[in-house]
Amino acid sequence: MKSKFNFTIKSWQFILIYALFTLVAYNWSLFDKLSTINSSLLFCLGGGFIAFTLLTLALSLLFCSPRSTKIIAIFLSILNSIALYFMSSYNILIDKIMLLNVIRTDIYEAGEVLRLPILWYILCGGILPAWLIIKTNIQFSPLMSELKTRLKLNLINIIISTIIIFPQVQNNIRILDEHKELRYAFVPSNYIGAGIGILKMYDELTRPYTPISTDARVEKYWHNDKKNLFVLVVGETARAANFSLGGYPRPTNAALTPYLDQLVYYKDFYACGTSTAVAVPCMFSKYSQAEFKEGSELNTGNLLDVFASVGYHGLWIDNNTSCQDNCNRIELQSPCTGKFCQDDILIQDLAPKLRSINRNTFLVLHQKGSHGPDYYNRYPQNWEAPYSPICRNKNPANCSRQELINAYDNSIAYTSIFLKNTIDILNQLSNEYNVILFYASDHGESLGENGIYLHAAPYDSAPLEQLHIPAFIWMPQSSAQAFGVDINCLKRQASSRHSHDNIFHSFLGLGGIQTQDYQKSLDIFATCRRTK
Ligand SMILES: [Zn+2]
Numbered sequence: 034m035k036s037k038f039n040f041t042i043k044s045w046q047f048i049l050i051y052a053l054f055t056l057v058a059y060n061w062s063l064f065d066k067l068s069t070i071n072s073s074l075l076f077c078l079g080g081g082f083i084a085f086t087l088l089t090l091a092l093s094l095l096f097c098s099p100r101s102t103k104i105i106a107i108f109l110s111i112l113n114s115i116a117l118y119f120m121s122s123y124n125i126l127i128d129k130i131m132l133l134n135v136i137r138t139d140i141y142e143a144g145e146v147l148r149l150p151i152l153w154y155i156l157c158g159g160i161l162p163a164w165l166i167i168k169t170n171i172q173f174s175p176l177m178s179e180l181k182t183r184l185k186l187n188l189i190n191i192i193i194s195t196i197i198i199f200p201q202v203q204n205n206i207r208i209l210d211e212h213k214e215l216r217y218a219f220v221p222s223n224y225i226g227a228g229i230g231i232l233k234m235y236d237e238l239t240r241p242y243t244p245i246s247t248d249a250r251v252e253k254y255w256h257n258d259k260k261n262l263f264v265l266v267v268g269e270t271a272r273a274a275n276f277s278l279g280g281y282p283r284p285t286n287a288a289l290t291p292y293l294d295q296l297v298y299y300k301d302f303y304a305c306g307t308s309t310a311v312a313v314p315c316m317f318s319k320y321s322q323a324e325f326k327e328g329s330e331l332n333t334g335n336l337l338d339v340f341a342s343v344g345y346h347g348l349w350i351d352n353n354t355s356c357q358d359n360c361n362r363i364e365l366q367s368p369c370t371g372k373f374c375q376d377d378i379l380i381q382d383l384a385p386k387l388r389s390i391n392r393n394t395f396l397v398l399h400q401k402g403s404h405g406p407d408y409y410n411r412y413p414q415n416w417e418a419p420y421s422p423i424c425r426n427k428n429p430a431n432c433s434r435q436e437l438i439n440a441y442d443n444s445i446a447y448t449s450i451f452l453k454n455t456i457d458i459l460n461q462l463s464n465e466y467n468v469i470l471f472y473a474s475d476h477g478e479s480l481g482e483n484g485i486y487l488h489a490a491p492y493d494s495a496p497l498e499q500l501h502i503p504a505f506i507w508m509p510q511s512s513a514q515a516f517g518v519d520i521n522c523l524k525r526q527a528s529s530r531h532s533h534d535n536i537f538h539s540f541l542g543l544g545g546i547q548t549q550d551y552q553k554s555l556d557i558f559a560t561c562r563r564t565k
Pocket of ligand 1: 269270308309310475476
């Protein structure tokens with residue numbers, strides 16, 4: 034009778050082959066990172082052997098019985114192939130934030146990423162190995178002999194690894210400490226660790242809601258009886274490097290020219306995270322980048338709650354992936370009902386909407402901005418875009434760098450038009466309101482620098498392009514007078530380093546909100562404002 038198995042191997046042989054296959058087939062990024070730290074072949078082979086030792090050890094613990102071994106091995110192969118697709122297509126690393134970003138991204142954005150090539154990866158890197166695993170008869174020895182073999186196997190590996198590490202032990206510890214990216218490149222431990230990190234984060238869900246700044250009270254210092262209208266435009270994926278306001282040679286912000294007198298651009302402004310899922314909650318949090326805990330936004334009060342507590346109407350209008358749990362206790366409007374909309378939809382009927390609210394208002398406009406990889410979808414197809422030819426391929430690595438930058442710059446130029454149109458509306462309302470607009474992107478973007486695309490890189494090793502973001506304040510003369518703010522004073526201070534950490538305290542200061550959570554040193558307006 035023909036056997037249903039084509040291959041018969043002992044369990045310890047299967048462990049070794051599977052560990053080696055995992056290392057060679059799915060860990061290109063790990064070898065790439067090792068070679069950038071030290072290009073010597075010996076260093077890369079040494080690093081590879083240590084990874085092999087760790088894999089063998091983990092698999093020796095996991096692969097316990099013939100049936101469960103096959104199920105786990107097949108499951109891991111498929112997940113490994115998906116991880117490999119994302120890592121190699123976009124040159125990204127996987128940590129919990131990257132995984133969280135994927136989970137929180139809406140289906141259309143996921144659809145923009147998930148296309149045909151991923152099926153090839155799953156077929157070749159997941160299904161094909163799965164078929165070979167099914168065809169293999171894995172022989173397990175009696176328990177004690179199985180344990181002995183595995184112990185021997187791992188001891189030999191550990192001894193060889195120790196011999197590799199030992200001669201330069203200090204140096205190797207330093208490398209592991211300084212190059213955290215190695216951990217995020219190591220498949221499958223990177224996505225397994227990320228999954229566990231997210232599960233831990235969602236523990237937060239069960240914690241009760243904790244308000245902040247419960248001592249908040251308003252000390253009115255402004256010199257008229259108008260209502261206040263504070264507008265925070267949360268940009269998306271705009272990077273400072275491509276803003277002409279910051280010195281980029283292409284006039285990507287030309288649309289804002291009419292308002293330059295009343296506009297203060299912050300040239301040296303940094304994001305609190307490299308993905309929407311982290312940076313947006315952090316922007317509204319009272320905590321600084323260093324203190325902010327991802328996931329805490331689920332049950333911790335934020336800037337909008339503080340303003341609501343002193344009587345402001347909070348309104349969040351969204352053209353992105355909702356408000357990332359920042360608007361849970363205020364009004365949310367999501368006017369885009371189609372697959373995606375251009376940002377103009379955020380300001381449709383904005384003036385009548387605000388007039389009908391008719392009280393102090395904190396408005397957030399959450400843009401789709403320059404979200405990739407399909408930058409060309411961020412502006413209307415019938416708009417005469419200034420830069421061409423553009424990249425229309427959904428995998429940015431398949432376009433020339435110039436085509437990619439052209440499409441991206443068009444999205445920035447369109448954001449400038451959107452911001453100008455928003456300011457036009459607010460300018461008209463400045464007779465009725467003390468109005469101010471604060472614009473800040475959530476994070477930047479990599480456009481192929483060092484082969485890196487998109488964003489969400491681990492914060493500590495993120496490229497500057499993902500962290501350095503555009504930010505500005507627009508304040509008409511009437512508001513500047515009412516709040517006693519000296520625009521020229523702001524302009525003089527605008528070249529020093531600022532970040533998302535400044536947003537919470539600057540709005541509190543401007544709104545005259547007194548609370549123990551307010552830090553004057555982080556209030557952008559504090560030293561340029563007369564309070565009497
Ligand atoms: Zn974002």
